[in-house]
Amino acid sequence: MSVTIDISGLRRERVAVVPSPLAELCMALHALAEPAHHPGLQGWATGVTARLDPHLADRMCEADFLWRTTFSDLFLPYAGAAGGSTLPGATLAEELDLLDKLTDEQFVDAALEFTCAMPYDMQGAGALVDPASRRRALELAAARGPRPAEFTERLLADPPRIRAWLRQFLEDCDEAFFADTWSRLRHQLAADARRKTDLLGRRGLGEALASVSAAVTLDETGGRIVVDKLGHGRTSIRAGSLLLVPTSLGWPHLMVLHRYGWQPVIHYPVGSPELTVPTSVEQLTLRMTALSHPMRMRLCRSLARSAFTTSELAQTHGMTAPEISRHLSVLKKAGLLTTRRRGRYVLHQLDVTMVARLGSDFLEGVLR
Known part of the structure; x- marks a missing residue:
């Protein structure tokens, strides 16, 4: 499984390595919403959370599905600009202006x-122009809970209002905590971008991509970039550019924006924290056996990002509910899942803290 980017005809000057404050703000919001994904950031997350205004903390929950379970492409708005060659802004305000231009x-x-x-x-x-897409979006949002359903209804009824709400929310986050965080991180990200750009000029695209991640490779014969992920996707450069965007807060997430008609972006982590190792050979054997099935690995990818019901997983993965239940039973027996009840629904989610004890390679794989 992989995401591929067709780079046929891509010229060297059309590859850019540029930090993005808005993308880093997305990673900051994600780390605050899912601290278990980022054990190395727990001190930072605890400090930010302790200082947050309660009203802002409540607003973070209104649309946290944009950064908790997915990484919305709204945080990389330059990729959607016409022409396919717009770069990230130097400041958050500049990137919010690009968001307004979508x-x-x-x-x-x-x-x-x-x-x-x-x-x-x-x-x-899209859902704004197609009634069937609109109905499906509302149905699927309702299945995720009342807040996603309410957000989707408001978004489809009045997009300008939600756009204004999101911009104000992001500006308030910047004032509350992100401006200080960005002032410390931007130098590290700029230095990494310079190193990657220098490597690109001296050694070529293949070496530059290898320095981004071992999961990113250049297939020169096929004229494509291949990103090893637990998922499928493809896009092409067409007449645009390729963007490489570093993040200090994003490990272990390696993301590829491959939305149709948008500029491809590889959003890659700089550095990684230390993780603990298994303490019991018996526990490790049981858990690795449970994860030896490729279908259970795919389920882990979904369950690492959010809690799902059995029926939701069955629909997403094209299997029957009993088949999904059998796989979930194996994962639960190995101690890798948590479950909770919401009304008449039982939600399953990967215990990321426990998975982290298996080692960084597996954790990075399912969260990539």
Whole structure:
């Protein structure tokens, strides 16, 4: 499984390595929402959370599905600009201006990515113009809970209002905690971008991509970039550019924006924290046996990002509910899942803290 980027005809000057304050703010919000994904950031997350204004903390929950379970493409708005060659802004304000320049259709479709209602790497009718897509988006959002359902209803009814709400929220986050965080991180990210750019000029694209991650390779014969991920996707450069965007807060997430009609972006982590190792050979054997099945690995990818019911997993993975239940039973017996009840639904989620004890390679694989 992989995401591929067709780079046929890509010229060296059309490859850029540039930090993005808005993308880093997305990673900051994600780390605050899912601290278990980022054990090395727990001190930072605890400090930020302790200082947060309660009203801002409540607002973080209103649309946290944009950064908790998915990484919305809204946080990389330059990729949606016409021409396919717009670079990230030097400041958060500049990137929020780029976000404002997206069309309502682009904004809505990117915001509704969490529902999986719209085609992603192929052309398709969006929820603002297609009644069937609109109904499906509302149904899938409702299945995720009352807050996603309410957000989706408001978004489809009045996109400008939600756009204004999101910009104000991001500006308030910047004032509350992100400006200070960015002032410390931007130098590290700029230095990494300079190193990658220098390597690109001296050694070529293949060496530069190898320095981004061992999961990113250049297939020169096929004229494509291959990113090893637990998922499928494809896109092409067409007449645009390729962007490499570093993040200090994002490990272990390696993301590829491959939305149809948008500029491809590889959002890669700089550095990684230390993780603990297994303490029991018996426990390790049991857990690795449970994870030896490729279908259970795919389930872990979904369950690492959010809690799902058995029926939701069955629909997503094209299997029957009993088949999914058998796989979940194996994972639960190995102590790798947590479950909780929401009304008449039972939600399953990967215990990321426990998985981290298996080692960074597995954790990076399922969260990549």
